[in-house]
Amino acid sequence: MKKSPLHSLHQRLGASMAPTAGWNMPRQYTDLIREHLAARAACGLFDISHLGKFRVVGKELPAWLDAHLSNSIADCRDGQIQRTLMLRQDGVILDRMTLLRENQERFFLIGSASLADADFDILSRQVQNAAVEITNETDSLCILALTGPDSKRVLASTWHEIPIPAQGAFCTFRRGNQRCMLLRSGLMAPDSFELICPASAGIAWFEQLMVAGAVPCGQITGEYLRIRNARANMENDINHLTPAAGSLHHLCSENKNFKGADAIRNDSPPTHRIISLRSTAPGMTFEPGSEVRNLDGYVVGNVTSATQAAAGGHSYAMAYVSTTHTAPGTRLHVTSGGSSVPAMVEDTEVC
Numbered sequence: 001m002k003k004s005p006l007h008s009l010h011q012r013l014g015a016s017m018a019p020t021a022g023w024n025m026p027r028q029y030t031d032l033i034r035e036h037l038a039a040r041a042a043c044g045l046f047d048i049s050h051l052g053k054f055r056v057v058g059k060e061l062p063a064w065l066d067a068h069l070s071n072s073i074a075d076c077r078d079g080q081i082q083r084t085l086m087l088r089q090d091g092v093i094l095d096r097m098t099l100l101r102e103n104q105e106r107f108f109l110i111g112s113a114s115l116a117d118a119d120f121d122i123l124s125r126q127v128q129n130a131a132v133e134i135t136n137e138t139d140s141l142c143i144l145a146l147t148g149p150d151s152k153r154v155l156a157s158t159w160h161e162i163p164i165p166a167q168g169a170f171c172t173f174r175r176g177n178q179r180c181m182l183l184r185s186g187l188m189a190p191d192s193f194e195l196i197c198p199a200s201a202g203i204a205w206f207e208q209l210m211v212a213g214a215v216p217c218g219q220i221t222g223e224y225l226r227i228r229n230a231r232a233n234m235e236n237d238i239n240h241l242t243p244a245a246g247s248l249h250h251l252c253s254e255n256k257n258f259k260g261a262d263a264i265r266n267d268s269p270p271t272h273r274i275i276s277l278r279s280t281a282p283g284m285t286f287e288p289g290s291e292v293r294n295l296d297g298y299v300v301g302n303v304t305s306a307t308q309a310a311a312g313g314h315s316y317a318m319a320y321v322s323t324t325h326t327a328p329g330t331r332l333h334v335t336s337g338g339s340s341v342p343a344m345v346e347d348t349e350v351c
Helices: 005-013 030-041 060-066 113-124 152-160 198-210 219-230 233-240 261-266
Strands: 014-019 023-028 046-047 052-058 081-087 093-103 107-113 134-138 139-145 170-175 178-185 193-200 272-279 290-293 299-308 314-322 331-336 339-345
Touching: 005 023, 005 170, 005 198, 023 219, 030 046, 030 219, 046 198, 046 219, 052 093, 052 113, 052 139, 081 113, 081 261, 093 233, 107 113, 113 134, 113 233, 139 152, 139 198, 152 193, 152 198, 170 193, 193 198, 219 299, 219 314, 233 299, 233 314, 272 331, 314 331, 314 339
Parallel strands: none
Antiparallel strands: 014 023, 046 139, 052 107, 052 134, 081 093, 093 107, 139 193, 170 178, 178 193, 272 314, 272 339, 290 299, 290 331, 299 314, 331 339
């Protein structure tokens, strides 16, 4: 099992560790309620260094990326961030990725933690006849994420010289001889920030952000944010699905050809798709694998991943549900272990 470059710091801070996508990552620190409140109302600090990280350079990059990723590179300008998909030839999702365009000849990709090696292998096999070079930097770089309304102040007070990017954008900067990036991509939440730095600098950066007021948060709180903000993941929600069934068809350009494009354009509309659910009874929990039923008691789907807000709040879930029951506001029930949790389809777009 891999360890984050911040592993010794997590242990020193008293984090309970747990396997996450092949990595030993902090599950929570000392107080789960404090973590939830920080991430929602102040500033939560996360180590997400386990995500796949790839640098891609070359003179034929836009055309090469357009052939292998679903979203149109022409719609992403220098300094912007784009969500995109990598598909199999039959249209099934291989990974959901975040693309950063530095310039015409330099891009950066962030993928799922559990698929980093597979992603690199797939992309590397496609560069033989192109003037493209791809480097796997998953183990050599850290990613620290900041969420909550106080995140911008924490960043500014820690490194006042770094420009704060607009939503959906990023900037590159240097700290000494280290080349780094500050993203505002929404990887954790709609307006979260992410710092990418060399692995050797990760502990010092994490500690500096804590001094400025950021509260360390673990995977439980991270999962709450992900599911609360309708971010499907490969491990639980969209593995083996097409973009339409994964509710990610909006990440597929209609104006270009890419691997899997013909399959998804000729595919029949899905009978089920991924949606976001919220419990309508505070304090009641969802469980992954639970059946989703309509108000007449018929099974219409199942929960793929779930979480509960701390302090008896509402639970949230991603669920694979019949398309006849996916309209926002639809009332459903989730059944598990003899209990029934009333739920409602959220109107948040899956991303």
